[in-house]
Amino acid sequence: MNQTSASSSFPGPRGPVDHDIRDQIVAAANEHFSQYGYAKTTVSDLAKAIGFSKAYIYKFFDSKQAIGEAICANCLAQIVAAVEQAINEENLTPTERFRRLVKTVIATGVDLFFNDRKLYDIAAFAAGENWPSAQRYDAQIKRFITEILREGREAGEFERKTPLDETVESIHLALRPFVNPLLLQHNLDFIEVAPTLTSNLILRSLMP
Amino acid sequence: MNQTSASSSFPGPRGPVDHDIRDQIVAAANEHFSQYGYAKTTVSDLAKAIGFSKAYIYKFFDSKQAIGEAICANCLAQIVAAVEQAINEENLTPTERFRRLVKTVIATGVDLFFNDRKLYDIAAFAAGENWPSAQRYDAQIKRFITEILREGREAGEFERKTPLDETVESIHLALRPFVNPLLLQHNLDFIEVAPTLTSNLILRSLMP
Structure with a gap:
């Protein structure tokens, strides 16, 4: 179709x-x-x-879920688009791009949570059930992380000893409380401090 | 009885x-x-x-919650006791103690989840509502992290540039998906890989 x-x-x-x-x-x-x-x-x-x-x-x-999937895909695409825009500005170092990724993923998710709560609930539900739209979203966030890491490694800004896959997985895991809509709602008490604290910790782990 | x-x-x-x-x-x-x-x-x-x-x-x-609080305190005390035992064995380096903290907090929480689901649900509820027992539990885990960090800094095993408070907060935040019973249930897909990936990332961030 x-x-x-x-x-x-x-x-x-x-x-x-x-x-x-x-x-x-x-x-x-x-x-x-x-x-x-x-x-x-x-x-x-x-x-x-x-x-x-x-x-x-x-x-x-086919089902209500199929309609929910289409909506959820739109909703998660908004987060992805916001992140993409934030990290792809010119003249950013890999470190700056990483900070922007974390900040934008949290800010957009929180914004969605507070301004479109019912849609947010669909996204949280989708994340809980691991719908294809939620899987694609996770994969996209991982791709962003991978790109930034590659660039940072090439520029000598990030360490290169740890296998890239492991670094990507562990960073994705560390960001999951904020990337995943289902978890984000339980982490709202930390959204003020989390972008800085979490980015700093991860960036320290990336030091060459 | x-x-x-x-x-x-x-x-x-x-x-x-x-x-x-x-x-x-x-x-x-x-x-x-x-x-x-x-x-x-x-x-x-x-x-x-x-x-x-x-x-x-x-x-x-005073209330059903007060009874729940007492139960929840017992339940979280089990996790704390298991962690305390695991990290206080003799002749462990700070790095080893940190790995044990992460591993034990996840294993004990998961064990509770699978073997005493209804009690786990009280603990998760307590964590969601930020009951005093959950707050005390968080504070205790932070104390463990602080002790290990202090020891590692003194031994020259961990970096000393970042303010200790910041390091403790950011590590506690990174471990929250597994320390917090409410979040742990949404992270069960990751309990196989999480102890190693997360410990490795945090330990890399602590390198002098």
């Missing part, structure tokens, strides 16, 4: 009607879940609210 | 009868919560199960 991206450039025409309808369902579900929560909403509720039949929705999505 | 095992751990005279009755209530509540869970049990249920009147229980404990 996802053939539009091949046939049209982004700001141009939207492509087949199917794609539009999928987006409409996701947008309406997003709104509905934001108001009533993910857990409490059934596909029937959603169908009524959107004005489509339940059967029609099932033509596009 | 598990009175014997409770009293045998405190050698010497037990003191007033009141103290015994408190212990009896705690032991019975422990048993009752283990079977039926903390959240679902009322003080009335507990009174019936123990064979005391509700009013009599309230003579000793």
